[in-house]
Amino acid sequence: MPLQPDMHLISVDDHLIEHPRVWADRLPEKYRALGPHIVEVPREKGGPPSQVWEYQGKRFPQIGLNAVAGKSPEEYGIDPARFDEMLPGCYDPVQRLADMDLDGVEAALCFPSFPRFAGTVFLEGPDRAVALASVRAFNDFILDEWCAAAPHRYIPLVILPLWDVQEAVKEIHRTAAKGARTIAFPENPAPLGLPSVHSEHWDPVFSAAEELDLPLSLHFGTSGQSPRPSADGPLAVSITLFGTNSMSALTDLLFSPVFHKHPKLKVALSEGGIGWVPYIIERADYVWKRHRYYQNIDQTVSPSELYFEHVYSCFIDDRHGLKNRFDVGLDNILWECDYPHSDSNWPNSRKIAQDVFADVPDEQVRKIVETNARTLFNFPRQDR
Amino acid sequence: MPLQPDMHLISVDDHLIEHPRVWADRLPEKYRALGPHIVEVPREKGGPPSQVWEYQGKRFPQIGLNAVAGKSPEEYGIDPARFDEMLPGCYDPVQRLADMDLDGVEAALCFPSFPRFAGTVFLEGPDRAVALASVRAFNDFILDEWCAAAPHRYIPLVILPLWDVQEAVKEIHRTAAKGARTIAFPENPAPLGLPSVHSEHWDPVFSAAEELDLPLSLHFGTSGQSPRPSADGPLAVSITLFGTNSMSALTDLLFSPVFHKHPKLKVALSEGGIGWVPYIIERADYVWKRHRYYQNIDQTVSPSELYFEHVYSCFIDDRHGLKNRFDVGLDNILWECDYPHSDSNWPNSRKIAQDVFADVPDEQVRKIVETNARTLFNFPRQDR
Numbered sequence: 027m028p029l030q031p032d033m034h035l036i037s038v039d040d041h042l043i044e045h046p047r048v049w050a051d052r053l054p055e056k057y058r059a060l061g062p063h064i065v066e067v068p069r070e071k072g073g074p075p076s077q078v079w080e081y082q083g084k085r086f087p088q089i090g091l092n093a094v095a096g097k098s099p100e101e102y103g104i105d106p107a108r109f110d111e112m113l114p115g116c117y118d119p120v121q122r123l124a125d126m127d128l129d130g131v132e133a134a135l136c137f138p139s140f141p142r143f144a145g146t147v148f149l150e151g152p153d154r155a156v157a158l159a160s161v162r163a164f165n166d167f168i169l170d171e172w173c174a175a176a177p178h179r180y181i182p183l184v185i186l187p188l189w190d191v192q193e194a195v196k197e198i199h200r201t202a203a204k205g206a207r208t209i210a211f212p213e214n215p216a217p218l219g220l221p222s223v224h225s226e227h228w229d230p231v232f233s234a235a236e237e238l239d240l241p242l243s244l245h246f247g248t249s250g251q252s253p254r255p256s257a258d259g260p261l262a263v264s265i266t267l268f269g270t271n272s273m274s275a276l277t278d279l280l281f282s283p284v285f286h287k288h289p290k291l292k293v294a295l296s297e298g299g300i301g302w303v304p305y306i307i308e309r310a311d312y313v314w315k316r317h318r319y320y321q322n323i324d325q326t327v328s329p330s331e332l333y334f335e336h337v338y339s340c341f342i343d344d345r346h347g348l349k350n351r352f353d354v355g356l357d358n359i360l361w362e363c364d365y366p367h368s369d370s371n372w373p374n375s376r377k378i379a380q381d382v383f384a385d386v387p388d389e390q391v392r393k394i395v396e397t398n399a400r401t402l403f404n405f406p407r408q409d410r
Numbered sequence: 411m412p413l414q415p416d417m418h419l420i421s422v423d424d425h426l427i428e429h430p431r432v433w434a435d436r437l438p439e440k441y442r443a444l445g446p447h448i449v450e451v452p453r454e455k456g457g458p459p460s461q462v463w464e465y466q467g468k469r470f471p472q473i474g475l476n477a478v479a480g481k482s483p484e485e486y487g488i489d490p491a492r493f494d495e496m497l498p499g500c501y502d503p504v505q506r507l508a509d510m511d512l513d514g515v516e517a518a519l520c521f522p523s524f525p526r527f528a529g530t531v532f533l534e535g536p537d538r539a540v541a542l543a544s545v546r547a548f549n550d551f552i553l554d555e556w557c558a559a560a561p562h563r564y565i566p567l568v569i570l571p572l573w574d575v576q577e578a579v580k581e582i583h584r585t586a587a588k589g590a591r592t593i594a595f596p597e598n599p600a601p602l603g604l605p606s607v608h609s610e611h612w613d614p615v616f617s618a619a620e621e622l623d624l625p626l627s628l629h630f631g632t633s634g635q636s637p638r639p640s641a642d643g644p645l646a647v648s649i650t651l652f653g654t655n656s657m658s659a660l661t662d663l664l665f666s667p668v669f670h671k672h673p674k675l676k677v678a679l680s681e682g683g684i685g686w687v688p689y690i691i692e693r694a695d696y697v698w699k700r701h702r703y704y705q706n707i708d709q710t711v712s713p714s715e716l717y718f719e720h721v722y723s724c725f726i727d728d729r730h731g732l733k734n735r736f737d738v739g740l741d742n743i744l745w746e747c748d749y750p751h752s753d754s755n756w757p758n759s760r761k762i763a764q765d766v767f768a769d770v771p772d773e774q775v776r777k778i779v780e781t782n783a784r785t786l787f788n789f790p791r792q793d794r
Contacts (some may be wrong), residue, residue, distance in 0.1 A: 320487025
């Protein structure tokens with residue numbers, strides 16, 4: 027029973043690349059010089075100059091980090107350095123729809139690139155007024171330009187001014203009124219120098235998210251940490267271990283007060299994979315049963331109960347996880363494409379999904395590829 | 411088909427606690443003042459003094475780290491501070507046999523405590539002569555005193571002078587001649603300030619281990635790193651995430667030259683758990699298929715092939731892993747008791763194993779609890 031033609035593939039983890047005028051078109055003039063703008067810098071090896079973002083006087087070398095869609099694995103390893111070296115679908119929402127059609131993907135939740143996946147670049151630089159205006163400009167771009175290009179095909183995700191909880195709450199209300207459906211939040215704020223999920227610091231943010239029914243999308247890597255056991259090891263080690271970031275984020279949340287204080291809060295572990303989930307929640311329960319008595323953790327609700335109630339795990343084509351889908355939670359799994367990154371199967375997502383789901387009954391496939399996401403993100407189906 | 415009475419439970423991860431005379435009885439007199447010895451220090455809360463190790467002028471506060479055997483979970487959280495506060499089986503090899511009998515465990519591989527699980531305490535302190543003598547004294551203790559108490563019930567594990575590869579090779583040969591069966595090696599040497607597994611540094615050690623058929627036992631935590639996503643989070647988070655250390659160690663090894671250069675080398679991921687293994691090796695293969703072309707990694711053998719040939723995964727009662735035992739590798743799973751630590755089910759190991767293995771066919775149970783370990787550690791059965 028493969029993927030049926032009437033099932034919509036909804037990707038809860040794709041990536042957009044901001045075009046050069048995202049901030050130039052929206053920032054008040056007084057902020058434009060310090061706000062994000064593209065500069066051209068000569069390449070050491072000659073050829074056309076690289077295009078890089080400059081923000082508050084600092085340059086960020088990579089406009090197209092891992093934007094390899096359309097290349098074969100043999101060509102991976104060199105990221106595009108100019109907009110004209112990547113597929114227009116990376117930065118153009120209408121071209122993106124054509125690429126999604128080619129891939130058989132109906133709808134997509136797109137994370138930012140230059141701001142990083144949870145907007146943490148705006149924690150950098152001394153000018154908070156510029157930073158706040160830049161956060162708002164990104165959110166206006168993704169809501170008014172990117173998602174507005176096809177409101178029933180883009181799930182709107184917004185970023186927060188993470189340095190100021192009151193401003194973050196205001197931005198949640200402002201963007202929810204404009205149609206936001208989910209909030210990009212760091213998988214773990216502590217390594218960013220921010221208070222952890224064990225503190226009371228984030229309660230107003232989580233309460234606003236709860237009240238407005240906006241799940242948090244915690245993309246791996248948004249803590250700013252990348253797994254690297256040995257400094258001289260190959261990059262393949264880090265890429266393999268990215269899911270351990272999501273394991274850490276999940277475990278930290280399950281033993282924190284967050285879900286006890288915010289019983290309606292939902293989180294998605296974007297790009298974290300699903301195959302490790304049964305191991306980690308079994309292990310968390312084992313530890314909770316044996317070690318809760320002498321620790322400042324909830325004594326009545328087990329970690330796995332919290333997981334099934336609050337957490338969504340996301341995958342591209344993790345077969346071990348799918349085989350164990352009942353232990354991951356049939357209602358807790360979301361599908362991802364990851365366009366235009368190297369983990370993506372674009373333009374063969376639908377073809378590969380048919381293979382991946384070959385042994386899964388229809389009603390289960392439909393939940394995983396479509397209805398779980400529609401329910402979580404309050405994103406009802408509208409046939410074209 | 412539960413555990414059958416004739417099947418021996420062999421634990422490949424238990425812990426011994428060094429009694430006060432381990433080094434005093436063995437170090438040359440000139441080294442005794444700097445070598446490990448017990449000192450008594452008053453306790454803040456009164457009562458009998460604590461017993462702590464002193465080594466090269468530094469005190470190590472915990473003689474009985476996590477030695478909670480015999481306590482109920484409600485009593486966890488306070489480690490014993492004196493030898494008379496722990497079960498004699500912790501530090502007496504004959505008493506330990508009685509505790510193993512009570513638990514239905516036939517044989518055990520015991521890791522050190524004060525030297526840490528891979529002897530890394532002897533990397534500390536400026537006097538390398540004292541350190542080398544202390545390593546040798548520990549190995550003589552575990553071979554001549556601990557394991558000699560019951561040669562068919564203790565699998566001898568030795569530690570290395572990790573700061574000196576040539577001395578390490580000498581110690582491997584010296585202890586192999588005395589009956590050593592496995593070497594405690596750090597799960598990852600890099601965080602200890604030592605060269606990583608990607609370097610050529612360890613080749614003489616790995617070659618000696620290969621030549622003498624001594625598997626490496628990589629216990630989690632021996633890199634000196636403990637997973638802690640947020641500094642203010644509860645200890646339960648770290649305990650839950652310990653297996654991520656083994657995931658890092660495995661992934662680092664699979665993408666290193668180690669198994670390509672040492673085709674007979676075997677490693678055991680002590681106390682790492684097994685439920686995560688199928689996810690990680692699937693993910694490593696996925697990354698290898700897509701990302702090997704531009705990286706300095708082997709281009710011909712997939713990570714999962716290396717895993718099944720070289721790696722043994724170890725578990726206490728991880729049910730998700732056991733359910734997926736064919737994906738972990740039926741020949742790659744070893745059982746553990748973990749006496750006297752808090753993860754252990756002592757004195758109910760056999761009873762719980764009967765429950766855990768209830769749905770597993772006999773011939774598979776026998777491999778997991780006994781014959782895989784006997785083969786790997788060259789430790790043949792001798793009925794009593």
